[in-house]
Amino acid sequence: MHKFDVVVIGAGAAGLFCAGIAGQRGLKVLVIDHSEKVAEKIRISGGGRANFTNKDVTPANFLSDNPHFCRSALSRYTPKDFTALMTRHGISFHEKHKGQLFCDRSAEDLITMLLAECATGNVTRWQPCSVKNIAFSASGAGSYTIDSSHGQINTPQIVVATGGLSIPKIGATDFGYRLAQQFGLRMVAPRPALVPLTFDNEAWAPYAHLSGLALPVQIEVGAKKTKTAFLEDLLFTHRGLSGPAVLQISSYWIEGTPIRLNLAPEVDLPPALARAKATSRKLIANELAQLVPSRLADAWAGQDPAWQKPIGDATDKALAQLAEKLARWELTPNGSEGYKKAEVTAGGVDTRDVSSQTMESKQPGLYFIGEVVDVTGWLGGYNFQWAWASGFACGQALSLSSPSPYAPN
Template sequence: MLQKYEVVIIGAGAAGLMCAAQASQRGRQVLVLDHANKAGKKILMSGGGRCNFTNYYVEPERYLSHNPHFCKSALSRYSQWDFIALVDKHGIPYHEKKDGQLFCDNKASDILNMLLDECQQGGARVQLKTSVDQIESCADAEYRYQLSTSSGKIACQSLVIATGGPSIPTLGATGWGYDVARQFGLQVYPTRAGLVPFVITDQHKALCEALSGSSLAVSVSCNGQSFHDDLLFTHRGLSGPAILQISSYWQQGDDIEIDLLPGQALAGLLREQQHQRPKVSLKNWLAEHFTQKFAELWLQANDSSADQPLSSRTLAQLTGEEMDAIAAGLHQWRIKPSGTEGYRTAEVALGGVNTDQISSKTMECQSHPGLYFIGEVLDVTGHLGGFNFQWAWASAVAAAEHV
């Protein structure tokens, strides 16, 4: 028997549940379908289990897209303050970690339960463990789309694709939403992993392995972008917020430049210290700014002196040229990642459905009335820090007002 709904949303993640809650509360009959056995799996694991659900400082400049203007309309109409008001309405305690990043005090499940409660209030039905095998557009002027699913055939007036991207496949993520877009003749930009750690395989690999687990406050630059945040050494290479941020701007083959002591003028400082403390070893002096282990290993990895190793020299034994080289090496440490850890650990996928074919006001496909795309499946990717969740909420509400 053919089931009929006014709105069918595919994907029970952040965008899908938000859209279902809002659309059902304006009186629409809504069904949410997901192949997973649990709703909102990405919400539950985000922010270390505390869900960084938005940011105080949401601006369009925090998003990457082939059309940087596309996100402006939705973000301005449903802002971070609107979502914070919803969180407050449900009495969920939260705190600012840093740079405007808002996290739950307790668990990420607070946000998921809030969305499910909102869906329940509107009467939206969330149906899990249901795969969608086929989508067809129908001649019927009212029920424009028909779905063949593992639980039978379903017809709907409006169809919303909220399936996200392929990042973290262990949670069931796939690129299925892109296939739907292509089926209906939409262009999909190639995708790649974003907000993802780097893998290092060159001469710096041993340094990364030896320092695994230690972090530094640095400034990382690549392709005209810079981020000032923490860097974390791992057994495979480099991670931490600064690295995740710059990874979205990095392309295969690029160097990244790391300032290990941002805000310091090292060349002048070394000369000053050479006069004041000539007998101090370079290694011990560096250990005052980093750690003893880092100072030793970094000097080993970056020592090109032909005679006496830098690690055994005092400040008095350094020439002006050597001090300049050490300062440049620490301020402009260049590393060429061999790649990233890929979708396995990526927080987001860059690229996706070309937004030129989508209404920025309603998220509706311009060539197929009643077909909507929201959230990460679109070519809109935020920085680390709650921006991707805010895009999920804002794009979901934009669609919910029109489905």
């Protein structure tokens, strides 16, 4: 029987960070993961340079059935705290866009830092190691018995940092969800988030040839109080739409409902087209190409015979309809690219059953941190900041609340 003060299940961003904090505070920590590789999601993020946080993080950048849940952890461990840690480890970084911070050299530097933080404390790591069963006993210091591929483990505290269902090819599973349900915790139904959206083949046929085209748009879903909008870049694909605009809105999109796009958000189209009509003899598509990418202008003008003529010959009504369609293109996705392409999983362990102060669940000694919890950030480093913040809150709680029967004297 192997005995540890705390067992962290999941060797990703949240799990490693939490383990390092707990280990440095005197706890005997074991990190286990069924995968051979450590922190693979960090390794592949940000084009290999890891968009590890965003300097402008606020609770408004996260969605959850309880949007206030993340406030406590985010306020106690900020982007400045994490960048200070990176600076101490000599890792340089830069801001790329809208507060997004990336490693200058490689995401590997970030992984090396997390492992070094673990090495500073009393942290053991078993990989690959699979968990076969977890049993709980209400009596005794070691409340949990974990049956693993490396033998039985006894521990009073378990931290679940197993992430969501996103990107199964790097090892994502539903382990954390199943464990939560085993101990009677509530769940918010998981769904792919930060994911490209797809359309019916026939409906998408007129736009499939635009694959690879990118442009800035305003994108929105919902109405009135539920309306959510982003101003970001859109990317056309063979099957639908991607790019930051669509990834952002996908977290808020509800199946069966439309999305709305303004394809020229920086232009007031009606007066622009009116001026062109008064001064130009060019085809509408050619004039439109001054306002949006030429491939898009050709595709749009080709949809209606009234738009396939010199702009000076077009009726005011035809130009008004063109402006309206470009500024408010409404279309309904038939789905998404799913977990294989989703950057994160929305939903997860219901925050009603988790302490926002400590990340401990209603099941004594069982903690949930990172993506496995129903807290999902925007695109742009926010999900990593949630990993650091929730891992910190948990690591602090473990070190403060657990008089260890196993820690060395």
